[in-house]
Amino acid sequence: MRIEIYARQGCHYALADFFCFHKINYLLGSSFRRVEVSASLREGSVLLVRGPSGSGKSTLLRVLSRLQELVDGQVFFRGVNMFSFTPQVWRSKVHYVPQKPAVFPGTVHDNLLRPYSLRINRSKEFNLETIQRALDKLMLDFNIMEQNAGTLSGGEAARIALLRSIILSPNILLLDEPTAALDEKAKQAVLGLLTDWLEQKPDRGIILVSHTDESTTFPSANVLEIGR
Ligand SMILES: Nc1ncnc2c1ncn2[C@@H]1O[C@H](COP(=O)(O)OP(=O)(O)OP(=O)(O)O)[C@@H](O)[C@H]1O
Numbered sequence: 001m002r003i004e005i006y007a008r009q010g011c012h013y014a015l016a017d018f019f020c021f022h023k024i025n026y027l028l029g030s031s032f033r034r035v036e037v038s039a040s041l042r043e044g045s046v047l048l049v050r051g052p053s054g055s056g057k058s059t060l061l062r063v064l065s066r067l068q069e070l071v072d073g074q075v076f077f078r079g080v081n082m083f084s085f086t087p088q089v090w091r092s093k094v095h096y097v098p099q100k101p102a103v104f105p106g107t108v109h110d111n112l113l114r115p116y117s118l119r120i121n122r123s124k125e126f127n128l129e130t131i132q133r134a135l136d137k138l139m140l141d142f143n144i145m146e147q148n149a150g151t152l153s154g155g156e157a158a159r160i161a162l163l164r165s166i167i168l169s170p171n172i173l174l175l176d177e178p179t180a181a182l183d184e185k186a187k188q189a190v191l192g193l194l195t196d197w198l199e200q201k202p203d204r205g206i207i208l209v210s211h212t213d214e215s216t217t218f219p220s221a222n223v224l225e226i227g228r
Pocket residue numbers: 028029030031051052053054055056057058059060
């Protein structure tokens with residue numbers, strides 16, 4: 001009950017209490033520059049995060065995925081405070097896909113399989129048909145599965161990192177410039193996949209940091225401006 005009350009106070013302006021953060025404060029790197037932001041995300045929707053370079057957009061995503069401490073403020077998923085979850089459970093719900101894709105030793109197949117070795121994902125199914133469909137949508141050939149992940153191009157590695165998150169079916173995707181390394185056609189493919197992903201199931205949302213205007217793809221998206 002206490003959690004409910006906090007949720008309403010913290011995010012009372014939210015259209016729905018799906019995911020929201022209220023007056024969260026965080027430091028930029030080791031400097032004393034501090035950012036304070038509030039925003040909310042409706043189920044099935046996108047929150048676009050904009051702001052000048054160095055304003056703290058990537059840091060916000062790190063804070064929301066609990067890779068960096070917040071100084072103050074509250075974050076809620078369905079009215080439950082972020083700190084009520086263990087970091088592992090929180091990160092299985094809220095996935096961060098960094099700007100520089102993480103590439104692990106081994107093939108692309110090994111890279112996609114890697115998160116399933118974590119206890120939190122053991123009950124999840126690694127489904128090759130789903131992967132094949134997603135690779136198609138991302139304009140990648142299924143043969144890429146056997147390629148050494150260290151040899152992927154920047155744009156390929158970005159799409160594989162996104163796919164690795166998507167197949168685990170989190171509730172919230174925190175995406176940092178997911179199309180920055182892509183040409184226009186591949187960019188549209190990624191945005192199409194994200195649109196489909198949002199529509200496939202309820203209980204999903206995306207927070208998207210992007211320097212390009214994605215509001216035509218996601219016309220109902222809320223926008224959070226940082227550092228203006
Ligand atoms: N680990 C760190 N150590 C020191 N400074 C850091 C660290 N991480 C971030 N910063 C600084 O914090 C500020 C915000 O960085 P952040 O990456 O969040 O910005 P951004 O808005 O995402 O920028 P961009 O649009 O260029 O990607 C920058 O000035 C950056 O140099």
